[in-house]
Amino acid sequence: MGACAAVFVATTLRLRAMRAEQIRETFLEFFERRGHRRLESASLVPSVYDPSVLLTTAGMQPLKPYFRGEEEPPARRLTSCQRCFRTTDIDNVGRTARHLTFFEMLGNFSIGDYFKREAIEYAYELSTEGFGFDPERIWITVFGGDPALGLGPDEEAIEYWRGVGIPEDRIVRLGRDDNFWQAGPTGPCGPCSELYYDRGPQYGADSERPGDDTDRFLEFWNLVFMQYELHPGDRLSELPQRNIDTGAGLERLAALLQGVPSVFESDLFRPLVELGEELSGRRYGEDFRVTRALRIIADHGRGATFLLADGVVPSNEERGYVLRRIMRRTVLQGRVLGIDRPLLEPLYERVIETMSGAWPYLRDERSTILRWARTEEQNFARTIEQGRDLLEELIARAKREGASEIDPEDAFRLHDTFGFPFELTRELLAEEGLSVDEQAVKRLMERAREVARRGASKAGTAAERRERAAELARASGAASRFVGYERLATDTKVLGSADHDGQLLVKLAESPFYPEGGGQVSDTGLLEGEWGRARVLDAIRLPDDQVLVCELLEGKPPSVGAEVHAQVDEERRRRTMRNHTATHLLHAALRRQLGSHVRQAGSYVGPDKLRFDFTHGKRLGRDEAEEIQGLVNAWVEQRLPVRAFETTREEANRLGAIALFGEKYGDWVRVVEIDDVSRELCGGTHVASSAEIGLFEIEAETSSASNVRRIEAVTGPAAAALFARRSATLARLSELLRVPEQELVSAVERLQRELKEARKRAQSGDGRAQAERIVASAQRRDGTAVVVEAVEGLEPRALVDLADAVRQKLGRAVVLLATTVEGRAHLVASVAPELVDVGLRADQLVREAAAAIGGGGGGRPTMAQAGARDAARLAEALEQGRAVIERALS
Incomplete structure (x- = not known):
């Protein structure tokens, strides 16, 4: 054994042989002992107020409002284990030892508190003393400077790394692409330092360094030092508040601390790999194709399970498409292994078994997760069968014509029209000695995506107006206090006003206007004062704040400090409240009648009607719709009390309160409770008793998206009017058909039979001719x-x-x-x-x-x-x- 190898064998003994759950707790407890507030992981579905990404991709993403100063953080020092999902590396999953779609990101954050020195000292102390990493094998990369930014090397960070004991020859300076973090073309940014672990000569040559394309050095922690604001033209200015954002991948730490070659051999993945081996009879490591398939199944199994648990359902749009893609990719990899039985359900069951200790909500969502697993695998089986028949015809035609490849248009149509995976097309073609121009197919796919994006871009005015409102709110220096739960009118003062594109933006010290959110439309009304009158058209919701959008009716815009009487349109609010409470009852009825897999997937609550989108794989039968409507009306007749109260998120969970898909919640939440029928986290406005709803009537039940159904309904006078219109229609039909109303159905059925026979007779003669x-x-x-x-x-x-x-x-x-x-x-x-x-x-x-x-x-x-x-x-x-x-x- 060489001297170098002997050193690596000896120093490996320093590592703490930790299970993943121990690594997670060691990290979080380390920072809790140093004054950090532990945060619960946010959902994989980002807040509705963060449309920048489809899924949560980093530990700092849910904290962006704190870093931007838009919301007050619960503490200046924070730590969390955030579940994350990234699609950028999906094609590398299984090919490398480290790439994943779903992962857990451990992080510590400072919002205007400590900076580089403490972040570096904490990272080094936890790495060496908490995890037992050999200091001689820790390498550091730092920002090496960039002329375009006018910055030299990050000497401050270099000095602190030297201070904890990292020698100069293990500090590697890298450029902007590797070690300078920025949120986008403009915005907060700063240099970063990454910690790498040298895994030894068996993984690469002694000449290799961090930053090289090598498996020898595995990055396990990234420290981002947010200290600049990036402006157009690569111009930098200092941020008024310096922040720290760090991220350490749990899976990579587990691979290093458990002494295994890749993340897939760690205890986080091994049970899933073993399941793949059991179902297929193949063995991990027997060849690259098998190993890659088992890795993809394990990774995608984790990702899909967590996405389903967080309320995503398979579809052809946005995050639903991401979920469907990895579910179907899992099935395809099962085919590679020769698995000819259902794969998704036992796979997701294994994920729940192995990970619900750390993530108990997986157990709570078990029935929903497994239901979608069964449904999607069955649907995909039908897609495969149909697509294979078409592809076989294309293959036969190519062979008849002596061609070596099929037309890219045909391969694209298989994918676009029939949902047949292109990778499967490519695989089956290869088995027949044929190919297809992959670049041409990718161009066709991109063209289709471009067409889909056309028209999807919203008018920029709404986003611009919201940004202008946010600027006005920041400039005013204080948040508006919402008093709309207690009263519909108030006398208050103007904190700020501004013109935007012909409309007046007004910020009040106190506001009775509910700002649009949680599916409920905003209030409208009037503002009056000595300065004049303005109609309130909209209330823009901002983090912990709001700004009113108004139309000036008389006088001039109010100045800062002007007194104002604010009055909500009472009748409009009352109708909206009826519809909102009815929406909660509808949700409860759907879950009771159809099952706990039903999740809210979107809603509209206005004064005119309610619209409720929910996850369910098939249309409602007539009997089901009638039972759901009847159940809601039974609750209305029971005069159930409706109350709202604030409590801790933990207590709300204990009470079984349902959280809204895509909403962001703090430690304290508002619960709306309708007797023992419904409990939901909700900031909206509601009636005091279910009796105030009066009547609930379903207008329509349709498809909203793949695996998402939509119910539109009305309440109160609108429901009575709908009922009257339907009664008038029945009376008119009774008159036309000359039968009593109770015999209308049988009369129509008789007419249908007669019409069918008449058509058959007519077509029989025409058909012969x-x-x-x-x-x-x-x-x-x-x-x-x-x-x-x-x-x-x-x-x-x-x-x-x-x-x-x-x-x-x-x-x-x-x-x-x-x-x-x-x-x-x-x-x-x-x-x-x-x-x-x-x-x-x-x-x-x-x-x-x-x-x-x-x-x-x-x-x-x-x-x-x-x-x-x-x-x-x-x-x-x-x-x-x-x-x-x-x-x-x-």
Whole structure:
């Protein structure tokens, strides 16, 4: 054994062999003993007031309002273990020893308290004395300067690192890209120092250094020194308050302290890897492909479980798309391992078992997590089956034509229209010795994303107005005190006013106006004083503050200090309160009738109606909707008391209060309780008794997004008016059909049967004539009759009968017919069995034809149907179908 190796073996004994839970507690307790306030982890879903990211990506992200001075922190010294999710490294997961999507970020933070010296001393002390890292193997990177910023090396940090005992030859100076943190092109920024651990010569050459592309040095802690404000043109100014933001990845610390080669061999991942081995019969380390698959399954299993627990559901949009992607990627990696049984449910169950000790809420959300696991895996299985059939046709065509690759447009359509994963397309093509232009497919995907983004950009005026309001609030020097729970009018003073784009922004010392938030619209009303009158159009919610948006009616804008009488529109507030309390009752009814997987996914509470989006995988049946509506009205009739109270977040959790998806809560929260029926964390305004709602009536139940349903409802007089309109409609139908109202349903059913029979008789005669005409016009190609035609006036069922009749008359034939019904395109293909034997299949024919206009379908090789929304492009679908037939018969 060489001298260098002997040193590494000996010094390894210094490490504390800690389990992950011990590492987590050691870190947090270390900083608690040094005056830091321990914070609970925020959700993976960022606050609704932070639209900058889809998911929480760093420990400091939930603390941004404190760093910006927008909110008062609970303490100047903070520490936390924040659950995080990043998609930037998703393609590297499994390939390297350290990249992950989901991870736990340990951190200590100083908001205007200590700075570089203390941060460096704390990090070094905990690393060496708390965790037992060998001081001789700790390396440091520091900011080495940047001419564009006009900064030299961070000599202050270098000096402090020398002071704790790090020699000069283990302090590495790196550039702006590596060791200068900035939140964006402008804003707070500063140099950073990173702690690396030298894992020994078995991981790399002695010439390698931190910052190199090497596994020898593993970064385990980053210290960010926020001391500058970055302005356009790389101009810097000093921040009035210097802050510290640090992050240490729990998974990397576990790998180092447990002496394993990668994070995936640590106790955080090993139980999940072992499950993958059990289900597949393969072994971690047997080859790169198997090892990578097991790593991806373990990582994505953790990520999906936590996303589901935090209220995200699989969909094709935003964070729901991220979740769906990793869930389906997990299933695909199971295929790589040969797993032919359900994977997601046992995987997520194992995550809950191994991690609920540190994260008890996983156990509370178990049924919801496992329900979505089952549903998504079943849905994906259907997607795979449909996509494979289409891909097999593309492969067969390429081989017939002697091509070495398939058209990128076809590969993109498989992904975009049918949800078939591109990586699976690539894999199956490779098995057949074929390929596809990946760059071309990526360009098509980017073009689709660009189209999706078009029109999604909101008008800049709202964001600009909010920023102007925030500036006015900061300049006023004091927060408005909200008194709208107690009264709807108040006499107060103006703290600030400003003009913005023709509207008046006003900040009051006291405000009875509820600012929009939690789904509830803002109050409106009037401001009056000797200066004049202004109509309040909106109340902008700011962190711990608000600003009113007004329209000046008479006089001139009020000056600072002017007295003002503020009056809320009482009737509008009363109607909104009814709808808000009804929303809570609806939420409780949905969870009681459908299950605890129901989560609020968005809402609108206004004076006109309520709209409630909730996670649920299928539309409500008529009976379900009636039961839910009936339950809400039963609670209304019971005159249940409604009360609001403040308590600790811990006590609210103990009481079972439901938190709102995407909201941010502090240590003290407001709970709205409706007797024993509902408890929710809510800052909104509510009636005093459920009886004030009067009547609750569901207007509509529709789809809002994938796995998200939407109920729109009205209450009070609006519900009575809706009920009256429906009664009038029933009376009119009774009059027209000349039957009593109680017999309307049976009368309509009888009419439907009669209409269906009449259409059938009419189409039978028309169908025979059409069949004879189509047979006569069929084209012949090498003994095969070919029919590709649009017909009018037929229902889909009649179209199937016609296609079958034509094919029967023609014998060896392929028939593709299409029609339009209520704006939708319908296609039917019928193929003779002998043509199926030579590769011409009805199911593949209609799928390709419909896919050309964004539709889909399927069926048997000899008879299949498809549909698409865009009936105006029916000719394109038929042309695509004709091309498929031509290729098959050539």
